[in-house]
Amino acid sequence: MRGTRTGTAPDLLSHALMVLVWFRKGEDTALLATGFGVSWATAYQYLTEGLTVLTAQTTDLHIVLNRAATELNLPTLADSGYENAGQGVKTPIKQLSDGSRLARDNRCYNQLLRG
Incomplete structure (x- = not known):
């Protein structure tokens, strides 16, 4: 997959969990780093990589909003x-x-x- 690093499944899982926690709770990067047992720089790198992967796989926001408006008759x-x-x-x-x-x-x- 483009934009992802190769690694073991647990590593990738913890990276994904870190991104999810960041989205859900809006945690500070330093706090995330402490919680996941990595350095601040590594946490920042994992977040950046995770967001890059998500961005590459998302549909254009304009298209999504138009589709939702059409389906909901908004x-x-x-x-x-x-x-x-x-x-x-x-x-x-x-x-x-x-x-x-x-x-x-x-x-x-x-x-x-x-x-």
């Missing part, structure tokens, strides 16, 4: 540059050309889209 929130982008793409309602204020519902809708 709308896509976008800025006004994406007006008329298609079904399911929600963009802010533009200000009226006569300068009058948008209705309260439309202002709330815009505020929700803009965060």
Whole structure:
């Protein structure tokens, strides 16, 4: 497998466990090193290698989010540059050309889209 070191199964298992603990608990690298009985530099190296392997095997985040949104029938929130982008793409309602204020519902809708 590209990006992985060769070693014994227990070594690889401890490397994988270290990465999982780091993801789950957000532990400091020095604390992880102590817990796994390795130096700080080795722990940092194991984390870097583990993240490299995971990154190489993951699908592009954009693709995953689009797939999830489609399967769950979720709308896509976008800025006004994406007006008329298609079904399911929600963009802010533009200000009226006569300068009058948008209705309260439309202002709330815009505020929700803009965060």
